[in-house]
Amino acid sequence: MGFHIAARTQVIIIAWAIARGPMQWENPEEFNRERFFENTTLDFRGFNFEYIPFGAGRRGCPGITFAMAVNEFALAKLMHNFDFALPIGVKEWDMTEAIGSTVHKKNALLVVATPPSR
Numbered sequence: 007m008g009f010h011i012a013a014r015t016q017v018i019i020i021a022w023a024i025a026r027g028p029m030q031w032e033n034p035e036e037f038n039r040e041r042f043f044e045n046t047t048l049d050f051r052g053f054n055f056e057y058i059p060f061g062a063g064r065r066g067c068p069g070i071t072f073a074m075a076v077n078e079f080a081l082a083k084l085m086h087n088f089d090f091a092l093p094i095g096v097k098e099w100d101m102t103e104a105i106g107s108t109v110h111k112k113n114a115l116l117v118v119a120t121p122p123s124r
């Protein structure tokens with residue numbers, strides 16, 4: 007496989023579609039975090055091209071180390087300090103996506119956060 011790309015062509019990589027490629031992923035539409043436990047060599051730092059949330063190569067995200075530290079810290083603080091539940095009467099998480107230059111939730115995340123019962 008290979009493509010000739012003329013000089014000065016602007017190439018946009020659609021990481022969203024790559025991350026859902028049926029040739030790369032089993033049941034790509036399914037939320038399955040275990041797939042990352044099973045394939046422990048799969049990395050998000052731009053070495054495995056089927057999973058490039060931070061891009062790859064010379065123009066890959068330079069903020070990756072900072073972003074991962076801050077993300078993990080913020081998430082850990084939230085998980086440590088609160089129990090999360092769906093609001094009364096709501097049966098399922100609404101994970102509907104809205105497409106833009108990044109993918110984000112279409113509707114606001116509604117959760118009830120309470121201090122953990124320790």
Ligand code: HEM
Nearest residue numbers: 058059060061062063064065066067068069070072073077
């Ligand atoms: C979860 C958080 C973040 C994600 C998912 C993310 C993702 C990305 C992606 C996909 C790119 C394009 C890479 C490419 O074209 O191959 C990028 C570029 C970039 N990111 Fe991030 N980023 C994040 C956080 C940050 C932070 C915290 C900083 C700075 C402190 C940062 C600074 C940059 C810069 C300056 C570029 C442009 C690099 C270039 O064009 O040479 N990013 N990022």
